[in-house]
Amino acid sequence: MHPILDNILEKIQKVxxxxxxxxxxxxxxxxxxxxxxHQYMPAKPTKYGIKVWMVADSSNGYVSNFSVYLGxxxxxxxxxxxxxxxxMEMATPFLNKNRHIFFGNFFSSFFLFxxxxxxxxxxxxxxxxxRKD
Numbered sequence: 655m656h657p658i659l660d661n662i663l664e665k666i667q668k669v670x671x672x673x674x675x676x677x678x679x680x681x682x683x684x685x686x687x688x689x690x691x692h693q694y695m696p697a698k699p700t701k702y703g704i705k706v707w708m709v710a711d712s713s714n715g716y717v718s719n720f721s722v723y724l725g726x727x728x729x730x731x732x733x734x735x736x737x738x739x740x741x742m743e744m745a746t747p748f749l750n751k752n753r754h755i756f757f758g759n760f761f762s763s764f765f766l767f768x769x770x771x772x773x774x775x776x777x778x779x780x781x782x783x784x785r786k787d
Contacts, residue, residue, distance in 0.1 A: 659722070666718060667747060675712035678744050678757040680705060680723075691724045709744045712756065719744050737761035741777075742769070749773040759785075 682695055685703040693705040709719040721743060732739050741761050748755070754776045762779035763786075770777045 663720065670711075670716060670718055672709075672711040672716065672718045672748070673713045674752070675754045675756065676718070676745075676748060677710050677712050678707070678741055678755060678761065679710070680707055680760075682706070691722070693723070707740050707744055709748070719747060734765055735763065738763060738766045738769075741766055745770070745775060749775050751775075754778065 682693065682698050682700050682703040682705055684700045685692065689704070691704065692702060694702055695705070705723040707721045707723060708717050710717050721740075726736075737760050741755070741757060745753075745755055749770075750773050752774050755770070755778070757777070757779045759780040759782045762781045767777050767779075
């Protein structure tokens with residue numbers, strides 16, 4: 655990430671201790687420019703902009719971790735899938751603290767649940783019936 659964004663994230667995590675229940679999801683920041691990583695998401699109210707993965711406290715919606723999505727090319731090939739990589743990256747500061755993480759069906763996989771449980775992190779998410787494994 656950019657040094658300014660790293661600084662903001664560091665300050666957020668230093669000042670705020672989230673509750674036991676966290677939610678991981680995507681958001682879009684409206685932006686009409688043409689950066690190489692802009693996204694078009696037709697199902698969102700804001701259709702064009704910069705996609706951000708974020709962790710929010712389920713009790714008050716305060717964002718306690720985030721990452722700007724720079725596209726598949728910037729990340730490289732995902733062995734376990736993008737959903738797995740996003741959840742593990744976003745949940746890293748909260749692992750081994752008996753947290754409950756909630757996320758949608760894009761992120762859910764048996765392998766992800768299996769990796770989170772030994773790290774004292776409980777997860778809940780919808781599962782697609784046609785999902786592999």
